[in-house]
Structure formats: structure tokens, C-alpha cells
Amino acid sequence: MEKSYMSVFLLLVALSCALAKDALKKETKETKETKPKLPQTLSRGWGDQLIWTQTYEEALFRSKTSNKPLMIIHHLDDCPHSQALKKVFAEHKEIQKLAEKFILLNLVYETTDKNLSPDGQYVPRILFIDPTLTVRADITGRYSNRLYAYEPSDISLLFSNMQKALKILKTEL
Structure with a gap:
């Protein structure tokens, strides 16, 4: 009987760990998607080979x-x-x-x-x-x-x- 409780307990722990990892991955992905993307260059895609001023x-x-x-x-x-x-x-x-x-x-x-x-x-x-x-x-x-x-x-x-x-x-x- 004790072994079956222990098995169920371990199964629940493993399941909750797996769900927590999925939730963390999802949260990280959503956070990355909602963060503004910073431009790579001053051109911001209007012409990377051109010289752009900053201000x-x-x-x-x-x-x-x-x-x-x-x-x-x-x-x-x-x-x-x-x-x-x-x-x-x-x-x-x-x-x-x-x-x-x-x-x-x-x-x-x-x-x-x-x-x-x-x-x-x-x-x-x-x-x-x-x-x-x-x-x-x-x-x-x-x-x-x-x-x-x-x-x-x-x-x-x-x-x-x-x-x-x-x-x-x-x-x-």
C-alpha cells in the first residue's frame, strides 16, 4: 500500500515538474514576443548601406x-x-x-x-x-x-x- 502511495506521489511530482517547464517555456516565449525589437542599425531597414544620422x-x-x-x-x-x-x-x-x-x-x-x-x-x-x-x-x-x-x-x-x-x-x- 505504501509503495502505491509513493508511486502516485512520484508520478505527481514528475507531472508537475513537466508542466512547470512547459509553462516557463511558454512565458519566456511570450515575453520575447512582446519585448520591443531594437534596431540593428540606424537605417532601421531603410537602406543598410546608407549613412544615417542618429539625432x-x-x-x-x-x-x-x-x-x-x-x-x-x-x-x-x-x-x-x-x-x-x-x-x-x-x-x-x-x-x-x-x-x-x-x-x-x-x-x-x-x-x-x-x-x-x-x-x-x-x-x-x-x-x-x-x-x-x-x-x-x-x-x-x-x-x-x-x-x-x-x-x-x-x-x-x-x-x-x-x-x-x-x-x-x-x-x-
């Missing part, structure tokens, strides 16, 4: 001192529209080549500078700033209610706006 202040300084226009991409990691635009932007060879002529910054947070959200804080939005630190309000996307918004289908417009930002700079020199 808005650094980008402004580099734009002014190098006499290159600044392109700022506002986006969010969990926004499907931002992800779709990022994919098209990163795969577009001409845009990647042209982007080398810019000081680049991508932001996953809003800045306190109201010049960077002239018509609201939405994502994705892309603004161009010339080396005199003037936001180019004349270089916009195709939407009247979100002037600086671009969708994947607007990639050719974005490319032409990048060219426009560079041409304006050349004519001012």
Missing part, C-alpha cells in the same frame, strides 16, 4: 556643414503603412543611389520641433530640409490633407522629389 540635431549640423539637403523619414516600426513604404524604399535601387547625396535621418518618435510636423504628426511622412535649415514646404507628396505622406505607389514621386531637393540646392549655389 535630429546631428542631422541639422551635418546638413549645414556639408551643404547637403537633409531628408527626414518619420515612421513607426509597427505601422503597416510605414513598413510597406520602407520595403519599397529599400528595394528601389535608384532611390538608394540618390539617397547617398543626402544627410539621412529616420525617426521612430516625434520631435518637439514644430517645423517637422507642419501639417500634423502622422506616419509615414518625409520632409526635406535644405542646408540653410529651411523646411522645403514646396516639396510635397500627392495628398492635400497629408502633404508629406507617401505610399508605396508614390515611390516615383518620392524619387522625383528627391531630385527636386538636389536641383534646388544646385541652383542656389
